[in-house]
Each structure stands twice: as structure tokens, then as C-alpha cells.
Amino acid sequence: MDKDTINILCKEYNINPKVIDYVNRKEELIKDKFHKIQEIKEYNQLKVIYSMQKSRLSSTDFNWTTGYGYGDIGRDKVEEIYSYVFNTENALVRPTIVSGTHAITLTLSGLLRPGDEFISITGSPYDTLQKVIGVKGDIQGTLLEYGIKYREIPLNNGKIDIEKVINSITEKTKLLLIQRSTGYSDRKAISIDEMEIAINKIKQHNKDIIIMVDNCYGEFVEKLEPGDVGADIIAGSLIKNPGGGLALTGGYIVGKTNLVEQVANRSTAPGLGKDCGLTFGTTRTTLQGLFLAPHIVAEAIKGALLVGIVYKELGFEVIPDVEDDRSDIIQAIKFNSPDRVIEFCKGIQEASAVDSFVTPIPWDMPGYEEKVIMAAGGFVDGSSIELSADGPMREPYFAYYQGGLTYEHCKLGVLVSLNNLLNNSLIDKKKLVY
């Protein structure tokens, strides 16, 4: 790190020189891993550009319509491009899908009928989905209330328990849900390789079962996506990876045509499907974001590695480990204390370009059971492809770090948060020096 940069960090950010020196030294340990990240990024960048060219994307596609939204060419192009990128027959990509939870909910409720059963085969799903299903909380309109049956099969040593899944399927089982990313749990992401093996084996026994993937935070981390290895339908959020930090809102569902159409019927109305729905001028930023997404995801992964090595070497368990292959952008740090989670998140917030003066505190966030602290000083509200960190206030007090539009910003986040922990005597000072 350049002398002038160190000067700014000391003078403007009041960062302890020991922290700067420590982070710079640890950074050296991960630099050899950047090469592989670069290779994946290069591949994915070409995939995205090629998909745009194949759809004959044109400058006139960025206009939008009003009213019913018939004949919105830009909207149709966005969906065509998404289906090429994710290697699926069809896609529904809309600004009116408000979040990842909404995209997943639309998919489940579009495909399942009363009496059908679905099984989460990667253990308990993401917190907000537990409310959607109806296994947590006391909410009306859940899937259980609609007569849909639900079971979960825990992971076995962090892997999908394929034998158990196959033996658990009955004639009522219509859909299996795979959550690719860690979520608020203590397991690694499910890799595309592992997904492929599981899907192949399951389909050998039950060729008609629908395999659905919650792809949140997984996009562009590997060269392949779930659609490349046989997943039937995939859902995610545009204010995470595929929005590249530029998409202002939205969600996507990609998959087999007959499935996407059922979901579209649920999202508008049977008979209207994908043909209606405004894009409100979002097409341009949605595609600009998709264009940048492979690059942004690579920056975020480098940031996750830096956080990982910095806290691993201070003695904390980090998931995934620095040496592990990655399939999402999340870096979990097991902090074992609420104070560390809070001070870490405060540091990430302080390092943000937007709302750096705001102090995040744990709050009753809609959709979550425990209080959650969220550090998110994003240009787009709630965008977690931007530098962000969060964690539910429960044992064993994990902080989940993700995003960062530039690696340099990630590094500032690491420096400020570590400095915060040091100033509050929440780390072992001796470990910062040789």
C-alpha cells in the first residue's frame, strides 16, 4: 500500500497503523487466489456480452410502455438475455418482483397446488422463507394455509443427503428446493458440481420431479449456473449479484417454459402471464447491471477472501474457509458475541459512501424472527451486492459479510471494522503483530 494511502487512512479514518499493517500483510496471503477469480470473471463476462448480442439488443430497446404494458420490447429482451445467460428455456425478470423472497414465493405458489408436497433438501431454508411456508411466525396466506405440505431434509456433513432424499420422495412430492447459498446458517454454499451430482441421481429415480434452486448470492461465482446442470427453475434477486449494483429493484425466475409460464400466471393473472407488466424505465439499468455483474461479483469475492483471511488469522472460524472453493459471495465469521457482530457491522457502515454517519442497530426487520443488524450504506437501498454486513442476534453470533462494488471499498470496510473491534477491546491485540 502506497504511503499517501496510509496517510489518509491514519488521518481521515483514524485507523491504527498496526491494523493497516496487519491487513496489508494478510492480503499478501490471498493474492495468488485472485487469478482463478479473474478466469471465472472473464468467462462470465463473455457469456453476458454474447447473450446480449444474440438477442440483438438495440438502443431502442430501452424505451418503455404504459398501461397494460403490451409489446414492451425491452422487457422481452431482458427476459431473453436472462434465459441465455442462465441457459434456460424461459425467464421472468421484473421490477415488480420486490425481492428474492418474493421471487421464490411466486415460484413456489405458482407451481404447487393444494395437497402437493415440497421438500427443502438443503435443510432449513432462508429465514424469510420459513414465514412464507408457515413453519415460523403467525401469518396469514402461507403455503401451509393453502394446503401445501412441507418437509425438510438436513444436510449430511454439509452435503445434500441424496440417498435420504430419494427415499423420502412420495407420489405427493412435486418439488425439491435447493438453497445454493449459506443464508443465515453455518454451512458452506452448495457448489454447482455437487448440485449436478444430486440432480442427476434424483432425476434417475424421479424424472418428473421439479428441482428448484434459490440462487440468491450465487450468480457468476462459478462459470456454470444451476440451469447448466439440470435445475428446472431458478429464482433470485436483482439487488444481489445479477443486478451488478445498478439494478434499482427486481427479481428473476428462469427455467423451463411450462414452469415459468405457471409462475407468470401467478404473478399477473392466468391468461395474462408474461405479456403484461410495466418496466418503468428500468430496462437500461437492469441490463447495464447485468453487464457489470461478472466484474462486480469478482470484486466482492476478493473482498470476501480478505475478510476471511483477516479474521481467520485472528483466531475466528470463518465459513467458507479461505482455502475452500466458493459458490456464493458470503463470508461468515463466527464472532461468538453480539458486541463483535455489532461493532463489525458498524465499521462496515462507517466505510460506506452513503449513510456513513448512520449507526446500525439490531431491529425487528419484517420477515425475520430474531432482531437483525444490517449495515448497508448502499446507493440502492438494501442492495447487498454493495458492501454490506448483517447478522441475526442469535447464538453463536455470526456476522455475514457480502458485496462491495470495488475491491478497494471492501478493503476499507475491512480496515474500519477491524479498527472498531480493536478500539472496543474485542480482539486479541497481540495477534495483530508478529
Ligand SMILES: *Cc1c(COP(=O)(O)O)cnc(C)c1O
Ligand atoms: C437474500 C436471500 C433470500 C431473500 O432475498 P431478499 O431479497 O432479501 O428477500 C433468499 N435466500 C437466500 C439464500 C438469500 O441469501
